[in-house]
Amino acid sequence: DIQMTQSPSSVSASVGDRVTITCRASQGIRSWLAWYQQKPGKAPKLLIYAASSLQSGVPSRFSGSGSGTDFTLTISSLQPEDFATYYCQQANSFPRTFGQGTKVEIK
C-alpha cells in the first residue's frame, strides 16, 4: 500500500497568512493526488485534483503543486472560512490512501 504522510499535523495561522501543507507519498504516484477540506460535522470537499487542478467553485487562493512523491497545498491568503482539516489522497493505485490530515487553526 502507498503511505501518504502530511506535514505539519497542525498549523496555527492568522487571517491573511500564507499557509503551505506538504504531502509525501511512499512511492511515486505521478500526479494522481487530490486535496480535500473537511470542517467539523461536514462532509469532505474536493479542492484540488490531479495535483494542481482547481475543482470548480473553489476559490483561487487554493493551489496545488508537485508530482512523483512530493506535493504541496498552498492557501495564499487565509480566510476565516478556511479553518478546517485538510487531507491529501492518492489515486494511483488501490487501496486508495489518505494522509493523516492537517488541522489549520486560528492563531
Add this chain to the structure above:
Amino acid sequence: EVQLVESGGGLVQSGGSLRLSCAASGFTFGNYGMNWVRRAPGKGLEWVSGITTAGLNRDYADSVQGRFTISRDNSNNTLYLQMNSLRAEDTAIYYCAKANDASGKNFFDYWGQGTLVTVSS
C-alpha cells in the same frame, strides 16, 4: 444538483451486520464509479471500498476485505455496502463519494453527509 444521501447506519453489536445505502440523484449514476469512505472518531479519513460503473470491478481496504461487500443498482441509482462480522474498530461515519470520472484513476468530487455506524463490544 448532485445529491448523495446515505442511510442504514445505527448501533449494532460486535459480530453483527448492517447494510448501508446511498441514494444518488442529479447525475447519470451509471456513468461514474462510486466509493465508500469512513472517518472513525478522532481519526482521519479512510477509504473503504470502490466499485466501477457496471460493478464489474470492486476494491476493498485490507481492513474490511472479506467482511464488507460493495454493490450498486444502476436502475435505482443506489450504492450499497453490506457490512458483516462488524468490529468495534468499524465504528465510524460512513460517507459515499462519487468519482469524478469513469476512469480507473479518479478522485471524489461529491460526498454525502454520512451515516453513523456504532459497533458495541
